[in-house]
Amino acid sequence: MKKKASAGPLNLPNALSLLRMVLVPFFVYAVLELPPATPAGAWIPAAIFAVTSFTDFLDGQIARRFHMVTDFGKFMDPLADKFMVFSALLVLCCRYTYYGPFLIWTTVVVMFRDLGVTSLRLVAAGKSGIVIAASIFGKLKTVSHITGILVILLEPLLFPVYGAQICPIGCVMLGVMTVTSVGSGIDYLRAYLPVLGFGAAAGDASVDSAEGGGKGNPANT
Numbered sequence: 001m002k003k004k005a006s007a008g009p010l011n012l013p014n015a016l017s018l019l020r021m022v023l024v025p026f027f028v029y030a031v032l033e034l035p036p037a038t039p040a041g042a043w044i045p046a047a048i049f050a051v052t053s054f055t056d057f058l059d060g061q062i063a064r065r066f067h068m069v070t071d072f073g074k075f076m077d078p079l080a081d082k083f084m085v086f087s088a089l090l091v092l093c094c095r096y097t098y099y100g101p102f103l104i105w106t107t108v109v110v111m112f113r114d115l116g117v118t119s120l121r122l123v124a125a126g127k128s129g130i131v132i133a134a135s136i137f138g139k140l141k142t143v144s145h146i147t148g149i150l151v152i153l154l155e156p157l158l159f160p161v162y163g164a165q166i167c168p169i170g171c172v173m174l175g176v177m178t179v180t181s182v183g184s185g186i187d188y189l190r191a192y193l194p195v196l197g198f199g200a201a202a203g204d205a206s207v208d209s210a211e212g213g214g215k216g217n218p219a220n221t
Contacts, residue, residue, distance in 0.1 A: 009070050020055045021084075023048055023052050038157065042156065046153040102171055140184070
């Protein structure tokens with residue numbers, strides 16, 4: 001078995017997680033202050049969000065490949081992920097009001113799902129010291145969130161024929177985000193029930209040893 005690197009908490013993967021959190025306020029400012037459906041108002045926040053999303057992938061790859069998993073990274077990586085997605089959805093609700101209840105409901109579902117899964121992880125880890133490994137639904141959820149937010153930012157600029165009030169691709173992506181969030185949440189709940197004492201014995205559940213998609217867990221939550 002390969003051992004974790006003995007590097008301190010501020011190694012490269014954790015620095016990338018911190019960078020992701022630092023970039024979020026710049027994304028929020030760009031969305032709220034730059035006019036939407038303009039080159040600056042669309043491409044600048046989209047570029048910032050794309051960079052933050054790429055650091056989420058990159059820090060996990062580095063941490064696993066070079067055995068730089070740390071307890072600080074296990075804490076910081078999922079926190080930075082949620083900070084990134086929650087902040088993006090909330091400011092989009094404020095700025096892109098023409099999506100109406102569609103965007104609001106998607107935001108509520110995504111936040112409720114993520115907070116619910118995090119609570120399940122904390123309870124299960126505190127009770128038995130194990131964490132269920134993420135399934136394909138977790139990966140699809142992550143990809144749909146990133147893609148959906150980028151589509152919402154860029155669609156009014158790239159497809160102006162629809163007008164400012166009609167963005168069908170964005171609406172479709174909101175539906176995909178909602179479905180993948182609900183599906184992955186149900187999948188996690190079903191996997192955690194044995195650990196919490198329902199159904200089969202906890203030992204029958206497949207588990208992983210760390211929280212989060214970037215530091216020690218091979219998949220996103």
